[in-house]
Amino acid sequence: MEQYDAVIIGSGYGGSIPAARLAEAGMSVLVLERGPRYAAADFEQSDDPRYIQRIVDLVLSKTNVAFRTGKMVGGASIPMDGAHFRMPQRSFEVVDGLGRRYWPDVYSRAMLDPYYERAEQMLSVRQLGWTEISKAGGLFAKMLDTVGASAERARLNYTDCRQCGFCAQGCIYGKKQSLLYNYIPLAESHGAEFRAGCLVDHLEPVKGGYLVYYERFGVARHAFARRVFVAGGGIHTPALLLRSQNWLPALSSHVGEHFNNNGEHAFLGILPPEFDELSSYLCWKGMDNAGVMSFHWFDSHDFTLHPGGGIEPTVFAADFAAPDDAVLPSRAWGMPYKRFVETVYPHRIIAFSALGLAEGHRAVAIDAAGAPDMVERDRSAYDAYLDRIEVVMADLEAQTGVRLLPTVPRPLAGTTSAHLLCSCRMAESAADGVVDPDGQVFGYENLYVCDASALSFALGVNPALTISAIAERTAELAIAKG
Amino acid sequence: MRRLPVEPPHPNASPRTADPRVLARARLLARRDFIGLAAVAASAFVGAAPGCAADETTTEPPPAPSDFDLPTLGGAPDTPQGRIVAAFVDTVVPGRWRDPEGAPGGIDVGAPGMFFDPELPAAQFLGVLALVLDAIAKAEFPGRGFAALHPDERDRVLEEALADPTSPMIFAVQLAKLAAFSAPGIGRYLGYPGPNPGYVDDADFTFGVAMATEITTDGNLP
Numbered sequence A: 001m002e003q004y005d006a007v008i009i010g011s012g013y014g015g016s017i018p019a020a021r022l023a024e025a026g027m028s029v030l031v032l033e034r035g036p037r038y039a040a041a042d043f044e045q046s047d048d049p050r051y052i053q054r055i056v057d058l059v060l061s062k063t064n065v066a067f068r069t070g071k072m073v074g075g076a077s078i079p080m081d082g083a084h085f086r087m088p089q090r091s092f093e094v095v096d097g098l099g100r101r102y103w104p105d106v107y108s109r110a111m112l113d114p115y116y117e118r119a120e121q122m123l124s125v126r127q128l129g130w131t132e133i134s135k136a137g138g139l140f141a142k143m144l145d146t147v148g149a150s151a152e153r154a155r156l157n158y159t160d161c162r163q164c165g166f167c168a169q170g171c172i173y174g175k176k177q178s179l180l181y182n183y184i185p186l187a188e189s190h191g192a193e194f195r196a197g198c199l200v201d202h203l204e205p206v207k208g209g210y211l212v213y214y215e216r217f218g219v220a221r222h223a224f225a226r227r228v229f230v231a232g233g234g235i236h237t238p239a240l241l242l243r244s245q246n247w248l249p250a251l252s253s254h255v256g257e258h259f260n261n262n263g264e265h266a267f268l269g270i271l272p273p274e275f276d277e278l279s280s281y282l283c284w285k286g287m288d289n290a291g292v293m294s295f296h297w298f299d300s301h302d303f304t305l306h307p308g309g310g311i312e313p314t315v316f317a318a319d320f321a322a323p324d325d326a327v328l329p330s331r332a333w334g335m336p337y338k339r340f341v342e343t344v345y346p347h348r349i350i351a352f353s354a355l356g357l358a359e360g361h362r363a364v365a366i367d368a369a370g371a372p373d374m375v376e377r378d379r380s381a382y383d384a385y386l387d388r389i390e391v392v393m394a395d396l397e398a399q400t401g402v403r404l405l406p407t408v409p410r411p412l413a414g415t416t417s418a419h420l421l422c423s424c425r426m427a428e429s430a431a432d433g434v435v436d437p438d439g440q441v442f443g444y445e446n447l448y449v450c451d452a453s454a455l456s457f458a459l460g461v462n463p464a465l466t467i468s469a470i471a472e473r474t475a476e477l478a479i480a481k482g
Numbered sequence B: 001m002r003r004l005p006v007e008p009p010h011p012n013a014s015p016r017t018a019d020p021r022v023l024a025r026a027r028l029l030a031r032r033d034f035i036g037l038a039a040v041a042a043s044a045f046v047g048a049a050p051g052c053a054a055d056e057t058t059t060e061p062p063p064a065p066s067d068f069d070l071p072t073l074g075g076a077p078d079t080p081q082g083r084i085v086a087a088f089v090d091t092v093v094p095g096r097w098r099d100p101e102g103a104p105g106g107i108d109v110g111a112p113g114m115f116f117d118p119e120l121p122a123a124q125f126l127g128v129l130a131l132v133l134d135a136i137a138k139a140e141f142p143g144r145g146f147a148a149l150h151p152d153e154r155d156r157v158l159e160e161a162l163a164d165p166t167s168p169m170i171f172a173v174q175l176a177k178l179a180a181f182s183a184p185g186i187g188r189y190l191g192y193p194g195p196n197p198g199y200v201d202d203a204d205f206t207f208g209v210a211m212a213t214e215i216t217t218d219g220n221l222p
């Protein structure tokens, strides 16, 4: 029978970071990852959906939702776009309808700063220089500058990036400092075992610890550990806890609730011909992350903006059509659409997403077979947030002449995202959340959740660095507890 | 069904946990993980018609006069369903046969074939797609299926199918675009290079100067 000091489920930020720290502290650690293990040589510069589905897992639901999550050793650190920001203090202070902070009292930017620092060093996060920013990023910044809005150079974990534009495919050049290059080797150098191809079904508390039930190569297995870290990500972690409910009857009723996509809402900007620097610009030259972002509307409207590059805008976002419009095709398909793509797309498109302090409007559930599914919840607060963004975009459009269009019709906004947060949220008590401020599941000693699902609320910036900082802290507290 | 070999239960385990049926759930979960990127589009399609995916036999349209055969089916099988999907893709991203001066179209780069690729989830939804298009075609043009229509007539059918702006048919259209544009043929025509050594050494890849005012010292807001 396999026995460990710690079993960790999932090898993304929430799993690999505790694995490294616990192993460093001398504990025996087993990481169970459902996906395979790849190295840079296994990645491809390919947009073929057959390849992409090897790299990201798309969680589908009956409610027209498609969310992207990690599915290999390293989790979503492999396909992610590299943005690593600290959460602004203002985000920690957001309150609910009753005026209570979402985040536990102990949380603040100052409290997390040392953990941010540690994670940034490990992940080689740094701010880009303007010479590293592609024209897609430059044009986005210029668009904002024309209305007096600010834009920052982004903070990324890319080192000597080649600017080839295949970041979401896993970087064949090894320039993106995913977990494969830092925490995972650190954990392994201290004896942690990362076991790929292990799908965990459920866990059960037993005397002195937990049994983790999983399947590998079609064989049912289990491992025992004194402490267990669940880090399957914002959809799979609550699903796993829900599958374990028979054995964990004291779980908070908040498991799966408050699922939040970080207020992600994507737009496409069609630049007017007057942007004359365009002459040599191809919108897909450069990294997937366009290298800049803007906090300009954060204080006033709760959202930040993040442009991207690559071919994706061409594929996903070309759904705008309006008869008799000077810019848009009369139909989003057929000959008018093809002409539009031919003339506008190579040179005159920028794509960007808003992220912000939005309420969630879905919950994670499981179906009869135990697989994750999404359930709709009240979306009025989310819609009010989208309204605020769209008012700003209409104004920006009027002032800049850049045509700004949401990439999906409004009723479908929020149906796809890569930020999958808050579904086992951290709170002061089980009446409000699933894990305590130290990352421990209410009612279950030594059972931790420290991935994206444990965040208390949307961040307004990309989540990876905050997940990492909280994982560093949770690991530190678990080690101190012994 | 094959029974899984099961490890002997842990001495501390309650009798419930020894039940190998939990593994059946796990296997199902693993199967669902095969759902891939192309399903960004197809996912919504599933949602709209759960359980409606019909198989080839139920969607087989009756034989119809094929007035406007496509020059190629773009990798789709030469079956009634294959012809409908090829005609659909050609309607969304018209091929060179209709547009000799323009970029290649969906059928030129094999996009219809992607709908039939067993590795991709789109195959599950072909039945619904074919049913919807054929049903509208037959209502508008009695006695003729979608694949037999003139391109202008197909345009009318697709317009009808997309009349509701939240129709899941939007996602079928996106899937056709994804299949067409992710193929190097069209993307390259528009300047998209596919695999490349990177643009970092291109003199014109960056403006290289500050393009807007910055309000933070290091990219983080305090």
Ligand SMILES: Cc1cc2nc3c(=O)[nH]c(=O)nc-3n(C[C@H](O)[C@H](O)[C@H](O)COP(=O)(O)OP(=O)(O)OC[C@H]3O[C@@H](n4cnc5c(N)ncnc54)[C@H](O)[C@@H]3O)c2cc1C
Pocket: A009, A010, A011, A012, A013, A014, A015, A032, A033, A034, A035, A056, A068, A069, A070, A071, A072, A073, A074, A075, A076, A077, A079, A080, A081, A082, A083, A084, A085, A168, A198, A199, A200, A201, A231, A232, A233, A234, A236, A237, A240, A289, A418, A419, A420, A451, A452, A453, A462, A463, A464, A465, A467
């Ligand atoms: C394409 C893309 C781009 C992104 N870009 C950015 C960005 O630029 N900046 C940013 O901050 N964030 C970005 N994100 C989001 C960020 O990557 C995620 O928020 C973060 O990786 C989540 O970390 P995690 O540890 O919670 O989960 P994950 O990284 O998803 O890791 C969870 C792991 O658990 C495994 N797992 C799940 N269930 C089980 C089970 N039952 N048994 C065993 N293993 C299991 C999964 O296979 C996975 O490997 C992006 C995400 C994607 C997909």
Ligand code: SF4
Pocket: A158, A161, A162, A163, A164, A165, A166, A167, A168, A170, A171, A172, A173, A174, A175, A176, A286, A287, A288, B198
């Ligand atoms: S753009 Fe940079 S980080 Fe992205 S895949 Fe290319 S080399 Fe790697």
